[in-house]
């Protein structure tokens with residue numbers, strides 16, 4: 001077992017973990033952060049995307065021990081004071097989801113994308129989300145949601161926190 005200490009959604013945690021434990025397993029099974037989901041076993045779907053020190057990562061592709069000392073933000077840490085993050089709000093307003101399974105990862109990747117490029121073109125949005133798969137929406141409303149979020153995030157108070165990996 002290896003001792004790790006990290007911050008998850010603003011809360012400090014310390015745990016003994018097996019070196020082979022994946023970050024997504026740690027988040028879900030130890031911390032109960034089931035908002036971060038597992039959609040594949042091939043690192044393809046992006047449903048497990050979180051921010052690791054401000055950079056988006058697929059948490060099924062990161063060991064929990066690699067997050068030692070890091071700050072992790074999951075979909076459950078995006079809202080502030082009961083207010084949805086502007087990207088969450090935009091997905092809701094623009095119907096950027098159907099079954100919702102891909103949505104946590106899509107939103108985390110979108111937040112990172114907008115942190116990197118606050119005014120992305122449609123092509124840049126599609127490229128920025130290419131590592132996140134959706135089986136329901138056909139992606140059009142997801143792209144619209146990111147465009148809508150970019151429009152609504154002109155104020156510094158609404159600025160995103162993440163970055164692209």
Ligand code: FES
Pocket residue numbers: 037038039040041042043044045046047048049058059060061
């Ligand atoms: S669970 Fe599919 S990429 Fe991580």
Ligand code: FES
Pocket residue numbers: 096097098099100101102103133134135136137
């Ligand atoms: S909304 Fe169902 S997989 Fe994207």
